[in-house]
Amino acid sequence: MMLKEGSIRGFRAYTAKHLDELLGRGGIPEEERLRIRAVATVLPFRTNAYVVDRLIDWSAVPDDPIYRLVFPQGDMLPEADVTRLAGLLRQGAANGEIQAAANAIRKRLNPxxxxxxxxxxxxxxxxxxxxxxxxxxxxxxxxxxxxxxxxxxxxxxxxxxxxxxxxxxxxxxxxxxxxxxxxxxxxxxxxxxxxxxxxxxxxxxxxxxxxxxxxxxxxxxxxxxxxxxxxxxxxxxxxxxxxxxxxxxxxxxxxxxxxxxxxxxxxxxxxxxxxxxxxxxxxxxxxxATIRTQAPLIRSINDEPGLWSSMWRRQLTMGMVPYYMFVERDTGPQDYFAVPLGRAYEIFRDAYASVSGLCRTVRGPSMSATPGKVCVDGVTEIAGQKVFVLHLIQARDPELVGRPFFARYDPEAVWLTDLRPAFADRFPFDPAAADLRLPA
CATH class of the missing domain: 3.20.20.70 (Aldolase class I)
Structure with a gap:
């Protein structure tokens, strides 16, 4: 049954108050619904009738990628946090107590x-x-x-x-x-x-x-x-x-x-x-106008080369320009969605290799980090050491753009701050070497 809410220019939005009814479409058990509601006290939830009715395959929930793209998951946050919040909701705790617990968790998520x-x-x-x-x-x-x-x-x-x-x-x-x-x-x-x-x-x-x-x-x-x-x-x-x-x-x-x-x-x-x-x-x-396309690489949603090559080819035939594959940022439920940089590079490489040159306008995998957009160009071995090859596509210091640099290979690394320099004492953008803040 379609939920009802006031429309804005024909648009019908659903928020956290609709979660239970929406989750019923996918046959989500009651205890798991409670855990999802617990996560939704920390992270925002909003979707709309078009996404719910046209894009989600409810027969494939909870594994459907569009469902996972817009609905919180019960294991998206640390187990202890979810258990505590679910307990508060189960007890009918005061909203102030629930929000205080949620805010404490948010502060740990690098907002x-x-x-x-x-x-x-x-x-x-x-x-x-x-x-x-x-x-x-x-x-x-x-x-x-x-x-x-x-x-x-x-x-x-x-x-x-x-x-x-x-x-x-x-x-x-x-x-x-x-x-x-x-x-x-x-x-x-x-x-x-x-x-x-x-x-x-x-x-x-x-x-x-x-x-x-x-x-x-x-x-x-x-x-x-x-x-x-x-x-x-x-x-x-x-x-x-x-x-x-x-x-x-x-x-x-x-x-x-x-x-x-x-x-x-x-x-x-x-x-x-x-x-x-x-x-x-x-x-x-x-x-x-022109349309350029971009998205982050997200575990359990689009972490397969075939999905990316399919997207890029379809975008090209529609007249859009493939632009960026991003790395999931170091914020929110990064631990849940992040793909290790080595695997991210493999996914990009395999997708890139399977499309025509007209799709190869796309760049990535790219991290939008403090010094700029850091691209993982590859994994190789130099002087007996396995390393990531990287460069800055964009930088707060323009002198650093396009200059390759190296990091020690780490199979667990998911973000720039997980990496350590190779063949140097520090990365070229290290703030110890220069103040990267723009002048007022």
Missing amino acids: HPAGQLDLNVPRVGAESMPGVQHKYPETVLFFPKQGQTCHAYCTYCFRWAQFIGEPDLKFASDDIRGLVAYLKEHPQVTSVLFTGGDPMIMGEPVLRRYLEPLLEVGQLESIRIGTKSLAYWPQRFASEPDAEDTLRLFASVVEAGKNLAFMAHFSHPREMEPPVVETAVSRILATG
Whole structure:
């Protein structure tokens, strides 16, 4: 039976209060439902009718990859934590006690990896601009205040702390004038990335208020929008009441001489199967925008080479550009989803080897770490030592981009901080060697 909730532009969202009823579709036992609810007190849960009805194969739950992509799992957090929270829920403990326990767990999950809270830029004439981040010289990230939610939350999302309702863990801005002023003070910035959350949760009038002022910033070459809407709510561009206005807005960005790039998140080939996805992609491309695709490599969801090569080939035939395979970040339930770097490289290599050159625009596996985007280029043996070969695709210090370096091979390593230098005392980005913070 379809659950009922108020609609937003035809969109029907489900949250933690619907978990029990939704889990009933998959025949999840009552005790396991309790454990899932316990995890959902720590990590955010949100999905929608399109994902639930069109993408999840409920006959294959709990192993279905899309189910695992959006529904918390009872073993996603340490056993002791889940057991304690489940006990509180079973006892009918006060909400304050449950939230206190959940918050204590959250603090251990590295809610803001890569020093994100330290990247908020100085405001022109004031102290800071939470929601405006300047990590790389040519790129500024903007977190629009009205875009700090999603059509559905991915269980692996590294921005989970934005969605749990804790003000101290959130950052966002509605100060588009402040952003424009900052850009004019920093002419080296040529690209702005709208991210969140998902900016495409915003209706066209709100999105227009953010985009149009940027069209007058002459130095800007590109505007990027990070979004999973094509996977989780493609109707946004096909049948929603403001779909036509949104597409006209995209066209106006292109007509103003800016490259409009959709940074589309597709985590599994099934997300591209519904015909409405192809319709949405075609309509976006018709505005002159480009669509580049990216996703992290996630254990139990997409950790097979064939899934990635299938995704890249399908994206190519639809007119999209394969862009990034990411490594699961060092935050949230990383221990549950992470794939060892050695295995990640093998998956990327095997998928990359099985596609045509037109798909080989993709890069990875890449770690979005503090010094920049670190790519694992391979595993080899040099002077009798087995090593990872790496390079920085992007870096806070541009001098480091493209320069290969080496780390000792570690079969258990899942993140940059697990690695140790090979043939050197320190990595080239070691803060002991240079201050990597951008100047104010």
